Amino acid sequence: MTLEDARALDATDPLAAYRDKFALPEGVIYLDGNSLGALPKATPAALADVATRQWGDRLIRSWNEGWIEAPQRIGAKIAPLIGAGEDEVIIGDTTSTHLFKALVAGLRSNPDRHTVISEAGNFPTDLHIAEGAVTCVPGARLKVVAREDLAAALDDDTAVLLLTHVHYKTSDRFDMAAWTARAHDAGALMLWDLSHSVGAVPIDLNGTNADLAVGCTYKYLNGGPGAPAFLYVANRWQDALASPLSGWMGHAAPFAFEDAYRPAPGMKRWLAGTPAMLSTAALETALDLWADIDQQLVATKSAQLFDILAAAGDALGLDCVSPRDPAKRGSHISFRHPHAYELTQALIAQGVIGDFRDPDILRLGLTPLYLSHEDVWRAGEILCKIITSGSWRDPRFSTRLAVT
Numbered sequence: 001m002t003l004e005d006a007r008a009l010d011a012t013d014p015l016a017a018y019r020d021k022f023a024l025p026e027g028v029i030y031l032d033g034n035s036l037g038a039l040p041k042a043t044p045a046a047l048a049d050v051a052t053r054q055w056g057d058r059l060i061r062s063w064n065e066g067w068i069e070a071p072q073r074i075g076a077k078i079a080p081l082i083g084a085g086e087d088e089v090i091i092g093d094t095t096s097t098h099l100f101k102a103l104v105a106g107l108r109s110n111p112d113r114h115t116v117i118s119e120a121g122n123f124p125t126d127l128h129i130a131e132g133a134v135t136c137v138p139g140a141r142l143k144v145v146a147r148e149d150l151a152a153a154l155d156d157d158t159a160v161l162l163l164t165h166v167h168y169k170t171s172d173r174f175d176m177a178a179w180t181a182r183a184h185d186a187g188a189l190m191l192w193d194l195s196h197s198v199g200a201v202p203i204d205l206n207g208t209n210a211d212l213a214v215g216c217t218y219k220y221l222n223g224g225p226g227a228p229a230f231l232y233v234a235n236r237w238q239d240a241l242a243s244p245l246s247g248w249m250g251h252a253a254p255f256a257f258e259d260a261y262r263p264a265p266g267m268k269r270w271l272a273g274t275p276a277m278l279s280t281a282a283l284e285t286a287l288d289l290w291a292d293i294d295q296q297l298v299a300t301k302s303a304q305l306f307d308i309l310a311a312a313g314d315a316l317g318l319d320c321v322s323p324r325d326p327a328k329r330g331s332h333i334s335f336r337h338p339h340a341y342e343l344t345q346a347l348i349a350q351g352v353i354g355d356f357r358d359p360d361i362l363r364l365g366l367t368p369l370y371l372s373h374e375d376v377w378r379a380g381e382i383l384c385k386i387i388t389s390g391s392w393r394d395p396r397f398s399t400r401l402a403v404t
């Protein structure tokens with residue numbers, strides 16, 4: 001791939017116009033949108049409107065002017081991105097909190113089953129939350145097994161299979177239909193963490209018959225740091241399962257101020273407390289960008305961007321740990337290297353922002369909405385110069401930062 005080839009792909013890129021909708025700093029090639037998505041240009045004004053008009057002028061009246069129903073309204077905007085019905089998704093809380101709700105509810109739904117199964121090396125919060133969730137249900141336990149042992153681990157005691165669809169380090173993607181069917185064949189519920197897949201790859205929760213799903217909105221969806229997460233509960237489970245966080249926003253009549261908890265019907269019962277309206281507004285603004293985007297175009301461009309960096313890695317003899325088959329991965333590419341930390345820092349010093357995942361992964365996120373093929377080609381060139389010159393050996397690149 002030459003620079004001219006990359007430019008030719010940009011010239012016919014159907015998503016090219018979206019780049020101008022993001023405020024990216026000059027001189028930066030941002031390859032970390034899989035961790036914190038870029039700022040949409042429309043977001044600061046939307047935040048200012050919430051702060052000055054909705055909060056400042058309208059004050060508490062704003063709850064009746066679009067705030068109170070925001071979790072469901074915005075959930076409905078995420079629904080088409082994950083193959084869900086509009087009434088099957090809410091936003092709020094964090095991915096960790098939604099995981100807790102889904103796991104405890106899943107465990108309690110079938111008293112004859114006691115085990116949550118997940119994958120060793122899953123994103124830590126999934127495992128940590130599962131560890132905590134099983135302590136809340138008598139007899140429950142967590143079984144964490146290697147990917148190759150997952151199928152054999154499913155049995156008649158499995159209550160929930162919890163998998164992260166796209167792996168945060170390697171980019172490996174589970175076949176959603178096949179694993180959901182396996183969980184169901186074993187009589188278990190299927191809970192997907194879509195944090196690294198939503199906005200990155202096409203997802204069909206309804207088509208694959210998934211039961212439960214959670215995910216971050218601050219990555220590919222660009223909702224902003226700590227943006228509210230989403231929870232999907234398939235229609236058939238919404239009233240059959242019970243959220244263990246029975247807060248007043250999930251009550252059938254919150255403003256009746258009753259002592260006893262009476263869950264609302266449908267997805268509303270999965271809400272807990274008051275929505276954080278500033279970050280909720282930032283998320284809604286970011287989602288409005290996704291309204292007309294064909295997920296297939298995103299997938300096609302992601303695959304092209306991947307190929308550019310994979311070719312650069314091959315030329316350098318790097319160990320690419322991400323699958324070559326686009327159907328088997330998400331939208332980031334990872335290289336294993338004993339000096340991945342220093343390489344990451346050397347890249348950042350040259351304006352190419354990726355990240356390091358302990359102990360030896362250089363991870364580069366490919367966000368089709370705001371990266372051009374030329375950007376990614378240039379990032380490959382810069383990586384090549386850093387490696388061939390050995391400039392990453394500069395001692396300043398080995399100082400460990402708190403957040404990598």
Ligand SMILES: Cc1ncc(COP(=O)(O)O)c(C=O)c1O
Binds near residue numbers: 095125164168195216
């Ligand atoms: C797979 C996965 N789940 C969950 C999270 C985060 O959860 P939370 O937003 O609760 O910090 C991340 C990233 O931080 C993630 O990669």
Ligand SMILES: Nc1c(O)cccc1C(=O)C[C@H](N)C(=O)O
Binds near residue numbers: 035
């Ligand atoms: N949520 C993050 C944060 O609060 C600080 C730094 C990074 C993150 C991340 O999102 C990490 C991300 N889930 C990952 O895959 O590594």
